[in-house]
Amino acid sequence: MGKAKQENKTTVTEFLLLGFGDLGGQHLLLFLLFVVIYTVTMVGNILIVVLVVVDHHLHTPMYFFLGNLSCLETCYSSNILPMMLANLFHGGRGTISFTGCMTQYYFFGFFAASECYLLAAMSYDRYVAICKPLLYTVLMNNKVCLQLVAGSWLSGSLASNITIYFMCHLNFCSSSKVNHFFCEFYPMLQLSCSDTRTIKLLSLFLSVVCSLPPFLLTLTSYGYIISAILKIPSTSGRQKAFSTCSSHLIVVSMFYGTIMIVYLLPKTKALEDLNKVFSLFYTVLTPLFNPLIYSLRNREVKVAFRRAIAKFCALESI
DSSP states (O other), X not given: OHHHHHHHOOBOOEEXXXXXXXXXXXXXXXXXXXXXXXXXXXXXXXXXXXXXXHOGGGOSHHHHHHHHHHHHHHHHHHHHHHHHHHHHHTTSOEEEEHHHHHHHHHHHHHHHHHHHHHHHHHHHHHHHHHHOGGGHHHHTOHHHHHHHHHHHHHHHHHHHHHHHHHHHTSOBBSOOEESSSSOOHHHHHTTBOSOOHHHHHHHHHHHHHHHHHHHHHHHHHHHHHHHHHHTOSSHHHXXXXXXXXXXXXXXXXXXXXHHHHHHHSOOOGGGHHHHHHHHHIIIXXXXXXXXXXXXXXXXXXXXXXXXXXHHHHHHHHO
């Protein structure tokens, strides 16, 4: 009996990403919108990485973290947006192989978890700079910065490796329609005919480990930062201190806020489309806003950009 049941089981070799569903012919408009978003995201983040590498004025811990964040956002966007654009161009939905889906989910989890720790490292850097300025060069030396960045990337990789190991051992049968625009965790679990209780508990544990400690560290750091800023006697001094960390706080609020909404909302049919909309914030819009916020609100980045343009023009004229 068990053997017959096993023979009747159809193993899924590819998935159908349903994307945003039936948009009544608006797929081309969305395609053009996301092409612009992806282009701006890639150009902005790559430009920040290049500026941080080539301009010695930006060889500081703050911009070292910013360069790593921009590199992460570049990879993060490239993991999701090209596939989504291809599907929108062909009518809003498209197929992806089992291996391709697992690979996409692996890198999604890897980059998302790494970003949590990297944002926490950036908040700690701002805390030391504002609350302990005399000890800044000691506490945030090159070795410490490298350890924080390496720890962020390794933590994300470890968490994603554990999850993907269990994901690859699930059986997917019958339906292959993923009701999302990328290979997301819960829409994929709904298609599995295996017992998913273990991987759900494991995922919950890893999500808490990868998000709660860095989130609490970020909140604590900004609590001390705001307290220290309020004690600055001059208005101009308070404004300057706020400007150095407000851009980071905007990115953190958007990233954590939308992730919490998506993963805390009940997984019901009625909220599936709402989940997709909020997923756009941390998968598409956060990587877009990162270079815009940091470059438009940061004088040193703008000055470095003008220096780079001046050097390029000087080389062209030789």
